[in-house]
Amino acid sequence: MPVRRTTRWIPLSLLAAAALTAGVLAQAPATASPTAATASTTVSPYDDTYYQNAIGKSGAELKSALHTIIKSQSKVTYDQVWNALKDTDEDPANSANVIEVYSGKSISKSLSGGDAHDWNREHVWAKSHGDFGTATGPGTDLHHLRPEDVTVNSIRGNKDFDNGGSAVSGAPGSYTDSDSFEPRNAVKGDVARMILYMAVRYDGDDGFADLEPNDKVSNGSQPYMGRLSVLKQWSLQDPPDAFEKRRNQVIYDKYQHNRNPFIDHPEWVESIW
Structure with a gap:
């Protein structure tokens, strides 16, 4: 015997209320999204002053605005870098020492030089990539010069950055x-x-050469540094810490009077690249 299907009549007022509720629920994820995006955006105390001409921009427009902002700087000589690094990279637990960037070792400020077990001035952007050497400008820019053990510095040489390889002795x-x-x-x-x-x-x-990141290694003397995809991953993996932020502030206050914008706004890495 066939089953009879019964029809239930629902008042129009209830249908309208249900439709309104469904519409609100459907829109809920859209209202949550901007909140999440805002949470990932860093607010810097310099946004209303130093970065005011960059705020709200993205991509090539942001890069151009930041270039105009940070190229206004004081410069130090290569000899002056020695004393500057003793300040910018001071061990917060021991004011007589600096922290070596790759080894992580705390070493006496007095052991600066070129002998084994000394620390010297590491160009994180290898100075041969663009052939700027130690010229005042990119060759002395404190935002990429760090103390490092002489032997470890030699092992790094002018290599690009990427994942993998064999363990580095001393680092x-x-x-x-x-x-x-x-x-x-x-x-x-x-x-x-x-x-x-x-x-x-x-x-x-x-x-000086137009320095640019790319997604290659073995860039040699070309003004490029890789590997960009890995560098972007590293920036997300290791956000700015207190040591890096202090370093940025010391360079700004006492030496070059310009800032590394990617420490203040790490989200700008993805916005530009």
């Missing part, structure tokens, strides 16, 4: 192969933000 957590270097986890983001600062600061309009 726990760092790895290297024939054409790349991977720093320890604690400074992966620092390295990425230093490289990207250089790419924005040196844009070919001040007598």
